[in-house]
Amino acid sequence: MEARSASENSPGVPSAPQGRPRRGGYRRLPVQQRREQLIEVALELFAARPPEEVSLDDVAEAAGASRPLVYRYFAGGKQQLYEAALRSAADELTSRFSVPRKGSPTEQLAAVLDRYFDFVAEHDAGYGALLRGGSVVETARTSAIVDEVRRAALRRTLRHLGVRQAGPRLTMLVRSWISVVEGASLSWLDEGRQIPPAELRDWLVDQFVAMSAATAVHDPQTAQVLAGLLALEEPDGPAPALVERLRALLAAQPVVR
């Protein structure tokens, strides 16, 4: 909504001549650029510490700006800045859900998970605070942003599986697997990243196959989706390998009836 050409001391009003020395020695930036810079700085701070431990002064200082200047851009203060930062992070995360064109279905899933875990690793404390809720800057609006990301993940995953109209069991399966991705990433952060990210990614792909298999034994739609997915796999890909290993594991269990 702000004019891109305006200067920051009075957004919307034509800027004073560039290069003139400013009070306080702060660096002058064009409006849009400053706005983006403030969001970026805020994101970094919210990633490093829980949101309740980040003050507007911290943001101003890290941005090389004054507190009144931050307020000029975010009149709603920390809450508004947090929401803008969250929206920016949510957009970035959602953009990572786009599935590469190359590879088998599980290779594509693995590529998306790699990008997801890069994001988790970058945003660390901020990611945790976000998913866990309960931060003091958490509201119904921030919650809606997070829910939107989850819905986007559900839509993308179903589209990736070639599903147009998911029944309640397939929907529950995919939503639950998305919960596993969230839960595993939080657990990974909490436990000090003990498990290598590549192993975690492979584990999540395996979980997807195993959870689908356990659902497929009762739900025809999931059975069809799983069969379609396995048919597209490379013979030496992770899904056939898991199928083989599960076969061996199950064969080792005592046969019943």
Add this chain to the structure above:
Amino acid sequence: MEARSASENSPGVPSAPQGRPRRGGYRRLPVQQRREQLIEVALELFAARPPEEVSLDDVAEAAGASRPLVYRYFAGGKQQLYEAALRSAADELTSRFSVPRKGSPTEQLAAVLDRYFDFVAEHDAGYGALLRGGSVVETARTSAIVDEVRRAALRRTLRHLGVRQAGPRLTMLVRSWISVVEGASLSWLDEGRQIPPAELRDWLVDQFVAMSAATAVHDPQTAQVLAGLLALEEPDGPAPALVERLRALLAAQPVVR
């Protein structure tokens, strides 16, 4: 902390004679009983609507009490009342995690899940608001209460599995399965309870077995736990049945290498 014998108009001070007519026609209750009643009424209201749509006046009205009286018990207002209600709900939920002595491991797990879903069904909107976060009465304290419940679920499940010291992979598996239980219950509420609760429970038990199997192929500790669990199962129980069905499903997939 309050004396059980005190009356409510001045908690901590001996009560006026019982049975005397009161101003405003409100019913008089002993202090502890009134406190419990207010929490119970608040829980019902928070279960029926998102917490931000429940006012202290609503609580007072539903309890047959005045607003000042509610403030006398909960000087911190709605926030304090919400936390007390949440604490009470969390204690109730945690108490349902106790595993019955009878039955195979999966029968015991199913019994715990039945009690869990009774709780979800009773608390409905309140349960959703709680797990999703983002309610206006959500704080670091309420978040800590929810995290405590999750940690209790993790501890109980590991104890149930006979695990003393869980490695990072087994911990991640159990935490992830708990995320599945949460995600599935939210999905179940959101999708209008289309799936019968008994089917949902059986599905979650199956997911536990399948997720354990997929983890067991790479993690010796999980393999040991799963083998121990399956050894205790009844031949006609859900875990052997799933193992059989998975075998059949996997056998139907094209054999690789």
